[in-house]
Amino acid sequence: MHDSASTQLSLIRQLKFCAGHRLYRHESKCAFFHGHNYRVDIEVVAAGGGSEVDSVGRIVDFSMIKQRILAWLDAHWDHAFLIFEADTSALAAIRLVEPTKYFVMPYNPTAENMARYLLEAVAPGVLSDLGVVARRVAVWETDESCAVATLTGDGGGLHPPLASAVVIDDRCDP
Numbered sequence: 508m509h510d511s512a513s514t515q516l517s518l519i520r521q522l523k524f525c526a527g528h529r530l531y532r533h534e535s536k537c538a539f540f541h542g543h544n545y546r547v548d549i550e551v552v553a554a555g556g557g558s559e560v561d562s563v564g565r566i567v568d569f570s571m572i573k574q575r576i577l578a579w580l581d582a583h584w585d586h587a588f589l590i591f592e593a594d595t596s597a598l599a600a601i602r603l604v605e606p607t608k609y610f611v612m613p614y615n616p617t618a619e620n621m622a623r624y625l626l627e628a629v630a631p632g633v634l635s636d637l638g639v640v641a642r643r644v645a646v647w648e649t650d651e652s653c654a655v656a657t658l659t660g661d662g663g664g665l666h667p668p669l670a671s672a673v674v675i676d677d678r679c680d681p
């Protein structure tokens with residue numbers, strides 16, 4: 508039955524950061540340490556869904572999405588190395604160089620898994636008090652290639668534990 512049309516509003520904010528990684532057990536060059544200028548597109552909807560907007564006509568102000576998600580990216584992934592927890596030699600190597608910043612992931616840091624992590628672990632925590640839900644996260648690894656994670660259902664069961672970046676920096680402030 509489709510006897511009544513309805514509108515679903517969402518908004519998309521783009522964010523950028525730089526990070527290094529390697530893909531554990533990758534069969535080719537992605538097994539080497541390297542980095543990307545990543546772009547994240549995060550799509551949010553009102554927690555109540557539909558076309559719910561505030562008195563100004565917004566789902567939420569774009570600046571709030573930037574503020575929350577970019578703050579997390581800056582603190583945890585920007586200028587860090589993303590390493591799979593099973594990749595023990597990469598972990599040992601990154602701990603040898605100081606100052607250092609790295610982030611241990613529960614799976615390989617592919618664009619797919621990064622999108623999934625942002626959708627499932629990061630967005631619920633940093634957006635919940637804004638009354639919005641992240642419905643889709645795209646992680647662009649290059650201008651041509653992106654991976655997309657999409658929430659299906661209400662996402663109630665998806666709250667994997669959130670990790671923190673490890674930052675070791677003994678440099679004195681000038």
Ligand SMILES: [Zn+2]
Pocket residue numbers: 528537541542543648
């Ligand atoms: Zn890569």
